[in-house]
């Protein structure tokens with residue numbers, strides 16, 4: 001089956017999501033506690049502000065990539081292709097990650113404050129969604145299924 005997206009786009013997606021997953025996990029922060037920083041070449045993972053900025057950079061790249069893919073989907077691809085259950089689940093997870101991520105960005109702005117309970121819910125939801133995205137990618141590999149199918 002010929003896919004609407006190129007190999008280059010698939011690589012860009014994998015790269016951006018890996019960057020977000022690594023920099024996101026380092027926000028918890030765990031690199032120093034679990035001595036990941038003692039591994040040669042990985043000391044930078046303990047620099048919270050650096051990984052924080054990397055996460056923001058990754059989020060910008062993801063928003064650009066998703067905007068490009070959604071635009072092409074709406075204007076061209078949806079006539080010939082449909083999303084599979086895996087495709088629908090991935091689109092839903094990414095949308096929810098972007099919304100919860102945007103709320104966390106808002107929370108980080110100076111002068112913006114939310115009550116602790118709802119913000120904790122958003123934090124945990126963002127983390128849970130990231131985990132689900134990884135599990136979905138694994139399940140799709142095991143099922144040898146695609147994210148899109150021809151109509």
Ligand code: HEM
Nearest residue numbers: 020021024025027028059097098101102104105123127130
């Ligand atoms: C594939 C996409 C993404 C993954 C896998 C991901 C993963 C993560 C993880 C694991 C955390 C740490 C969770 C925690 O502290 O409880 C985190 C934190 C965060 N994420 Fe994401 N994220 C993604 C997309 C985004 C997007 C699109 C945005 C912005 C629009 C965003 C903004 C944030 C912010 C602001 C934080 C908190 C940083 C802080 O401690 O202040 N994320 N992310």
